[in-house]
Amino acid sequence: MTIAELYESRKDDPRLNTSYPLHPEDWAKYRVEGPLPFNDEKRLSFYIHIPFCRQLCSFCEYTRMLCPDEGRQESYLRTVANDIRHFKEQNHGFTLMGCDIGGGTPTALSEKNFLLLMEVYRNALAGLELSAGYEPSIEATFDTLTEAKLKGIVNAGIHRLSLGVQSSCDAIMKRHHRLGSDERQMSDWLAMAERIGIKKVNLDFMYGFQGQNEASIDRDLELIGHLHPHQVTLYELRTNMLASNASLSKEALYDQYSRYYDGIIGMGYMGRFGQNTFSMDADDFGVSSYLRERMINGASYKGFGLSAQSMSRAGVSYNVGKLSKNPLEALNDSGYREEYTYLLPSKELVAKYMAISAYNGSFSVNRLLELGIDKGFLDERLGFCFSHGLLSRSENDRVVITKTGFAHYGAVFSLFFGDGD
Ligand SMILES: C[S@@+](CC[C@H](N)C(=O)[O-])C[C@H]1O[C@@H](n2cnc3c(N)ncnc32)[C@H](O)[C@@H]1O
């Protein structure tokens, strides 16, 4: 197949987005026993997964469960703390570039356990060298915040809070079993967060829902204008792991993104077309340092907790619980070891990097070469994309998606995945 034919054949494939592999089983032949090696990694980020939520939104692809009783919450946190201690005993000499606490909903924990989580976080940092740009972040929902939790976050030295709104359309949220907060409540919480010492707030919105339309997007934009967060993240609904085939056409997704983009940029946020994060601050990309390292620089990260993903120069791993039908049953006191560890050849590392890069709509050519991409293969793909106006060169060694390319960004980024087979 020529590159042009390959591109045409993939343009409307709903599975091609930021996910890779399309199914973990695609990597079965690379699977090995034991943990993922992090040999000689000089720069590393941590991710701590809290799989508990107050509600189970039906659109959500993450490993999560309804928040269990306080005893089980506590034993989960103590187990994760043990895993972190163990990892630090085995791995030395790295600078910690970032640490995100996500989920699930970390703030769904009881107040007592949330403060324990903050202690687990502080202990995770103990004895490590932090990078100059280290900026930790924690995920939350408005309905699970309390004053004590906000104080705990700030006292632990975390100043970036990422909150999910998804959509201001009640009908769409109810259809997905998500109970939202009203504008007044959100605005009160943001004022309190700022008073307590949170310096950056990010709000997550999603597009690609059935029923989302110009009017509902305009209401979301109005809400952003009123709440005025420092950063906004726009997630395209991924339906790869969801039972229902709910995805919209690529054209509809493009139109929805464009409407959000124009509105967000019109309010003074900075961000390139095709990027999913927007910021009021010209010096950041609208992300925590964990995400900056992971998405933009393709650096290594170690995930702790149920089903968390890790990536090093050797491969990718997923902790216990990734494929559990019932994640509650995967909770245990003995540790969330890396159950699926894949030592990957360079073409698979390249593909994983490209899929993650799609969030930012850009990638580094040098990083692809470091990961071992074949130079001829790379030049051929780049040549095709440049000459068809799908990608363009940016500053340094970066290549960015164009407006034309973004209409089928999954197909564009997938051209670099492998042999084209
Ligand atoms: C790990 S979730 C946790 C955030 C928090 N529990 C909440 O619901 O606000 C982080 C973000 O992922 C996004 N998300 C959830 N399900 C998604 C899906 N199927 N496709 C794309 N983004 C999704 C949402 O915007 C959500 O805020």
Ligand code: SF4
């Ligand atoms: S979107 Fe957030 S609250 Fe909803 S199920 Fe997913 S992690 Fe939980």
